[in-house]
Each structure stands twice: as C-alpha cells, then as structure tokens.
Amino acid sequence: MQNQDYIISIDENAGFCWGVVRTLEKVEQCLEECSEKNVYVLGEIIHNPSEIKRLEKKGLKTLLKDELINFNPENSVAIIRAHGEPPSTYEEAEKIGLELVDATCPLVKNLQNKVKKYFDKGFQIVIYGKHSHAEVVGLRGVCDDKCIVINSSEEALSKVDFTKKTVLFSQTTMEKKEFQSIAAALQEKFNVENESLSEGERLKIFEQKDTICKYVSNRGQSLIDFAKSNEVVIFVAGRNSSNGKSLFTVSYNANRKTYFIENIYEINKNWFENAKQIGITGATSTPQWYLILVKKEIEKILSLKK
Numbered sequence: 001m002q003n004q005d006y007i008i009s010i011d012e013n014a015g016f017c018w019g020v021v022r023t024l025e026k027v028e029q030c031l032e033e034c035s036e037k038n039v040y041v042l043g044e045i046i047h048n049p050s051e052i053k054r055l056e057k058k059g060l061k062t063l064l065k066d067e068l069i070n071f072n073p074e075n076s077v078a079i080i081r082a083h084g085e086p087p088s089t090y091e092e093a094e095k096i097g098l099e100l101v102d103a104t105c106p107l108v109k110n111l112q113n114k115v116k117k118y119f120d121k122g123f124q125i126v127i128y129g130k131h132s133h134a135e136v137v138g139l140r141g142v143c144d145d146k147c148i149v150i151n152s153s154e155e156a157l158s159k160v161d162f163t164k165k166t167v168l169f170s171q172t173t174m175e176k177k178e179f180q181s182i183a184a185a186l187q188e189k190f191n192v193e194n195e196s197l198s199e200g201e202r203l204k205i206f207e208q209k210d211t212i213c214k215y216v217s218n219r220g221q222s223l224i225d226f227a228k229s230n231e232v233v234i235f236v237a238g239r240n241s242s243n244g245k246s247l248f249t250v251s252y253n254a255n256r257k258t259y260f261i262e263n264i265y266e267i268n269k270n271w272f273e274n275a276k277q278i279g280i281t282g283a284t285s286t287p288q289w290y291l292i293l294v295k296k297e298i299e300k301i302l303s304l305k306k
C-alpha cells in the first residue's frame with residue numbers, strides 16, 4: 001500500500017510479449033555490435049512512442065519502406081520488426097545491397113509459412129485481419145496479394161467464393177470470439193453450398209486455422225479480472241497499436257472507468273475522484289518501465305490533491 005487512502009497496482013500480466021522482447025533484444029544487440037554503422041528499423045519498431053524515443057537516443061533510426069528505393073545502403077543495416085515483411089521488401093533490400101537483420105516474431109513467420117503453403121496448394125486464402133496492418137501486408141505478400149482480407153462474418157459471407165477449397169487464418173492480434181463466429185458462419189455456408197458432398201469431403205473444402213497469438217488471447221480473462229478488481233483502470237498503449245485497441249476494449253467492457261493514455265501528460269486528475277483502488281495496465285507493446293512511470297505520476301497527482 002503506497003498510501004492509506006488508495007492502492008495503485010500494475011497489472012503483472014501487462015508488458016511486452018515474448019515476440020516483442022525478442023525483437024527489442026535484437027535491436028539492442030545490433031546497436032551495440034554495429035556501433036560503426038547506421039542502424040535502421042523498417043517502419044515503427046513498436047507501436048509505443050516512449051520506447052521509440054528511448055531507442056532513438058541509443059542511435060536507432062527509422063526507415064520508411066517508400067524510402068527504400070532511393071536509399072543509400074552504404075554503412076547501414078536495417079532491422080525487420082516483429083510484424084514481418086512481404087517478400088518484396090527482402091527483394092528490394094537485396095537489389096540495393098542493404099544488409100537486413102530479420103527480427104520477425106517466429107509466430108508471425110510461422111503464420112506466413114502456413115499461408116504460403118496453403119496458397120501453393122491452391123486454396124482460397126481468407127484472412128481475418130486489418131487490410132493495411134503491417135502483419136497483414138506481410139501475409140498478403142506471401143500469397144501474391146491473392147487473398148481475401150475480412151473483418152466480420154458479413155464481409156466474409158459476401159466476399160468468399162464457396163465453390164473453392166478455402167482456408168481461414170487470422171492476424172495474430174485479432175479477437176478470438178469474432179474469429180470463431182466468422183469460422184462458424186463460413187462453415188455453415190460451405191455445408192449448405194456443398195450439400196451434395198459427403199461430410200468427409202466437405203471437411204476438406206473448408207479449413208480454419210486459429211492463428212491468434214496466445215500472448216494476446218490468454219490476456220483476455222486476466223485483464224477482465226484485473227479491470228474488475230480496480231475502480232479505475234489506466235490503460236497505456238500507443239494509439240497505433242492494434243493489440244492495444246483490442247485489449248483496451250476488453251478492459252473497458254469489464255470496467256467503464258478504463259481510460260486510454262499514450263503518455264503520462266494525458267492523465268486527468270478528475271478520473272481518480274473518490275477512487276481507492278487504481279489499476280495500471282497496457283498492451284503487449286507497452287514497456288513495464290513506462291507503467292512504473294505512470295504509477296509515479298498518479299501518486300504525484302494524488303498527493304497534490306490532498
């Protein structure tokens with residue numbers, strides 16, 4: 001207990017997921033080992049401005065993919081972030097002679113390989129995800145952009161060709177429940193459209209691969225419990241974080257007094273009116289050190305209010 005009047009706790013399940021920790025370790029290692037070189041990351045390394053600033057202070061620079069074509073690769077190395085990249089990025093880097101360090105999360109790499117395998121086998125590829133999200137851009141790339149990206153059952157039912165053998169995948173950070181309802185809606189329609197086939201044959205025409213990352217899906221229940229056990233919840237994430245948006249919704253649905261912030265300056269003292277139990281949590285891209293900073297800031301605000 002920090003004070004007799006209130007308790008502020010940090011969600012012990014919040015903080016970086018394994019894939020992000022691994023990527024950041026590679027970045028730090030690269031910054032150390034390639035101190036003579038310019039170290040770039042292709043796109044935003046992580047959807048968290050505070051962590052980006054910390055790494056920029058150590059020398060990390062950001063290179064946008066559009067800039068690749070005219071980029072002078074001399075004395076430079078570029079890191080591929082956890083979301084992964086389409087094959088065209090590797091080809092462009094090779095063309096201009098840019099050295100790459102691949103820090104794609106192995107779970108994303110595995111998903112890319114699966115999509116490619118099914119695409120090569122002639123399946124219609126359906127991906128539950130966000131069309132322009134970096135991970136989906138990579139997935140679209142491995143199947144020559146010949147896939148259907150959908151966000152809901154309605155969209156899936158209107159876009160999928162039910163005469164083709166089909167596989168449904170998910171971006172790793174999407175909602176499990178929604179994936180299940182899309183899979184059920186597609187399965188039903190495939191059964192109806194292919195009624196003349198035997199059950200065994202019908203199972204072969206539609207496959208569903210739940211490729212939602214367990215670091216995201218497992219957090220759901222613990223986050224609900226955490227949100228319910230606090231009167232006010234401060235949810236910390238970058239505004240660009242897809243995982244941050246979906247976990248915020250989980251927390252908000254469990255506790256309407258959940259407030260989203262990207263940095264400590266957004267904390268509003270009025271949120272804590274009469275609150276005795278305050279919780280701090282965040283996305284898989286939110287660093288623990290920033291959650292501690294948020295806690296200190298709230299303590300400061302509450303002590304000034306006394």
Ligand code: SF4
Pocket residue numbers: 017018019020082105106107108172173213214215216284
């Ligand atoms: S959320 Fe999962 S898939 Fe995404 S980077 Fe983290 S461990 Fe990898």
